[in-house]
Amino acid sequence: MDIIVFIINKAVITGLVIGSVYALGAVGVTLIAGILRFSHFAHGDVMTMGAFFSFVLAAFFAGLGLHWPIASGIVVLPVSMAATALVLYGFDIAFYAPLRRRGARPITLLIASIGVTMMLQGVLRLFAGTQSYSFFQNEPKLLYRIDLGWLGATRPLTLTQPQAFMIGLTLVCCIALALFLTRSRLGKAMRAMSDNPSLAQVSGINTQLVVRMTWLISGALACLAGTMLALDVQLKPDLAFNIILPIFAAAVVGGLGQPYGAIAGGFLVGFAETLSVFDWSVVTKPFNAYLPDFIVNAPNLALVPTEYKLVVSFVILVAVLLSRPTGIFKGVST
């Protein structure tokens, strides 16, 4: 029993949290890919920007002497999500919309988004430098312990407050997104435009509104994901490519343009990364008498050394691209 609790504490919760971050990011990437037909490379830096908005707001409220029972980084989320969504829509007006009006190819928009990511990175590091920040300098990070004594476990299930909120909020967002896409008029319009843009336009769908909504939703989700990642570990201004690449892997694995696929892909990539660097020696220890020497004597039974963590998501990506090029769910092609 203790072994199972250990696995849940060390692997399942980490996998869920990182999977949630990837899933929320990938939903944004996949919505943009479905409706605007290009891969938004600046998404990782948008997430970092959102996390910074939350950080600054949390610090501002802490400076006012306000205290809440939950971490202030979580309390300020609605405000910072709105701010990030608006700024991302501003990027569209300033950089992407003129190119779209000219009828530029998707590849041009992709290069433009690389330009945007570099500008964002420059500005973020200009203000924040390159050191890490913690949300929990002035307040404690609460730890939830769930006693499992009635199951025969001696150790409790532990997770931090941000982790619990992360998992819960992701669930809420996924359900809300699913309801929005299937029940509301605008959500149906978004799906229609993702399926066939010209047909959507001739049937009287307001494509401008759909585009605006896409940016706002992906911006808000990106801010949520970025803030949660920063709350769980640390706020690093130079995350950039380390975060956007697994997110793309998740979006492609799920099929670009498929929101549900992106959620599944996010958790798949998150769990694959976590479980591949997880040290399995705890699990094999009770069976040491029956196992060959090279397993018993190995210093670390992780499938992949930690420094190759990023590679895992790409091996999955390549395998999926080879066997099913449009992702597990069928994706759009540009």
Next chain:
Amino acid sequence: MTRRGLLLFATLFVLMVVVGLVNGTANIFLLMVTALCYSLIALGLNLQFGYGGLFNLAIMGLLMVGAMGVTSISMPINMGFWNSEGPYLLFRAIVAAVVGLGIVFLARQVRRLGASGTVQFWVSLIAWFAAYVIYRTQIDPAADYIEHTNSGAGWVGGLGLPIYVGWAVGAALAGVAAYVIGKISLGLRSDYLAIATIGMSEIIRAFIKNMDWLTRGTLTVSPIPWPVPTVTDYLNSGYGQINSFILARGGFVLLMVVLLAVVVYGIERAYHGPWGRMMRAIRDNYIAAGSMGKNVTERQLQLFVLGSVLMGLGGAILASYNQLFDPSGYAPINHTFLIWVMVIVGGAGNSYGALFGGVFVYLVWALSDPVSHAIFDQISAVLKQFGWPAIPDVDSRASQMRVFVLGLVITLALRFAPRGLIPEVIRREK
């Protein structure tokens, strides 16, 4: 070349002379060698993107492969390694890898027994896993022995061959890497290709950075030999300090100019020949080209490998010019996107455009650093006069500005000069 192109090149020449007069000849030669290396890499990208429309974001990985080729061929032989147990352990790892691949090959033969698709998938998955475990049981002790045991000598070392061989092998290795990348991902279109290639480049970086036994990883390799007499050679033969810098770097500049002239001549000949026409046909409408009997995938793979060979060569020359191979010094911004800015600003599809973009953008990139430092120091001083605190870590913050400038340049170029400064000349037959 058009009159506009000549004018731009003349401006660039004047700019370089001015910088040379301000900063000294030795300094402008230093900038020029690096700029010409980047031009060579930009020419490679221009082949892939400008002629073939292939969206390659794996440039950084290819540069690293090229540089690794140089270190493992042209660095002196490491006798400490060859006299230790290392070669035997590595040999065992190679045998394990071969055995593993044999298992995978056998598992693929299951389909001859009439197994269903699902069974085939699981059998080959288990075979890959078994092969991986067999390989890891052999390579881990070997790597550990070479890296950490005193007699293991730290790393494999080089073969002590001349630097030109190192460059050639570096370029060839990049070609091989590009062949593998291309085989896997060239069937994909635009966005998917971009994501797949950037992923491969990160995989290559992760491996080169962490395989300390092969590449010394973060410990870095230096000094890599030069093909022309170095500064020390000139100093030892009695030249003055400044003169030996000018002579040594000048020799390298000359070498690069000759190399670039050969490459540009070759590319231009190919571009105006039937091969170039076919490539443009594939780029502009691959369906039509395919229906005319052209083997689109094969031609694109050829172009991808050819461009990557130039990139690998550029990476090899850059590393040997810096006399240092530092895997952690490679970043997507400096080594992938900078090249993209060069090709787009210069003009995709025109080798003179890539040449111009390479030198011009590199100069802007290199010179924007001291300029932004000066500006930030000024701002900081002004703030201090008003009694405000000075900007903390002003240097590291100022360095970030050039990333911003690069992003601004690329977005402005896409918006206002989407075809570049020296655009492709489209000739119509009458």
